[in-house]
Amino acid sequence: MSKRLGVELFVKRDDLTGGAETGNKIRKLEFLLADARAQGADTVITCGGLQSNHCRATALCAVRAGMKSVLCLRTRDVAAPPPLEGNVFIDLLVGAEIRLITPEQYAERDSLMRKIADDLRGAGRRPYVIPEGGSNALGAMGYVEACHEIEAQLAPIGGGFDTIAYACGSGGTGAGLVVGARRTQVARRVVGFAVCDDRAYFQRTIAKIVAELGEPIDAGTIEIDDRYKGIGYALNRPEELCFVRDVAREEGLVLDPVYTGKALFGLVSEIAKNKRAYGGRVLFVHTGGIFGLLAKASELGPLL
Ligand SMILES: *Cc1c(COP(=O)(O)O)cnc(C)c1O
Numbered sequence: 001m002s003k004r005l006g007v008e009l010f011v012k013r014d015d016l017t018g019g020a021e022t023g024n025k026i027r028k029l030e031f032l033l034a035d036a037r038a039q040g041a042d043t044v045i046t047c048g049g050l051q052s053n054h055c056r057a058t059a060l061c062a063v064r065a066g067m068k069s070v071l072c073l074r075t076r077d078v079a080a081p082p083p084l085e086g087n088v089f090i091d092l093l094v095g096a097e098i099r100l101i102t103p104e105q106y107a108e109r110d111s112l113m114r115k116i117a118d119d120l121r122g123a124g125r126r127p128y129v130i131p132e133g134g135s136n137a138l139g140a141m142g143y144v145e146a147c148h149e150i151e152a153q154l155a156p157i158g159g160g161f162d163t164i165a166y167a168c169g170s171g172g173t174g175a176g177l178v179v180g181a182r183r184t185q186v187a188r189r190v191v192g193f194a195v196c197d198d199r200a201y202f203q204r205t206i207a208k209i210v211a212e213l214g215e216p217i218d219a220g221t222i223e224i225d226d227r228y229k230g231i232g233y234a235l236n237r238p239e240e241l242c243f244v245r246d247v248a249r250e251e252g253l254v255l256d257p258v259y260t261g262k263a264l265f266g267l268v269s270e271i272a273k274n275k276r277a278y279g280g281r282v283l284f285v286h287t288g289g290i291f292g293l294l295a296k297a298s299e300l301g302p303l304l
Pocket of ligand 1: 023025053054133135167171174259287288
């Protein structure tokens, strides 16, 4: 792909951060679960879509940290049992308590999780609430640290990247990368490809987390490209699915259709239009998501 595009395209393989823990969320959970443990928590509560990678990683890592988990999973039909596939299958496998909630309830997720925490406290438990995507200042520390890791990996080849590109879903990865890139020399630009919401929403959300990390920033300078989210979160157009297939066949790199497939599709499309769009040396952060891909097998099948 580098040769075809005429730029040096690197991939940070954060899809290889674990086995079933795969993806970017484990970097945030490293900090969040340490905090939960320090506070003596016995149960973590978090939320996401039905096929949330964040909820799956949280449920799995909670078990390893000796804690239980309650997952509030968003779905249109709360009466239907969760499908035995993808992330939610792993949630069930590791014994997470699943509460299916409607999109309307999800809009009030923070107060809903506070209420669940209150109920658990009333029953003598010690709950710890992790926000959507693990995206608060503490969770974002995982991606500040990732920049130091990238800096060490760069040392043997020298220099930095012109651009770091990533898929943006709740803003924590972006906030950590923005702060980390400032504290290191890893990249001049950090560009997020939104997979939901829009540019203004993520500029606001990321600026807030960055400020909480002690480095106030002008939200307008945060680079978000929202032109590649397609027809909606976790929904795909054929060209995105074909792209996932083609990258797998050209590079042996397996993307997911919800996040990395859309983000790399955006990055590559922009570079194809303008070779200089992101400079000559670009790093794409592969944030994981393989279980989301497996949950879409029936949609992808006809394209194979
Ligand atoms: C959660 C997730 C993202 C987005 O990260 P945020 O920090 O939530 O913006 C990107 N890719 C994958 C595979 C994810 O699971």
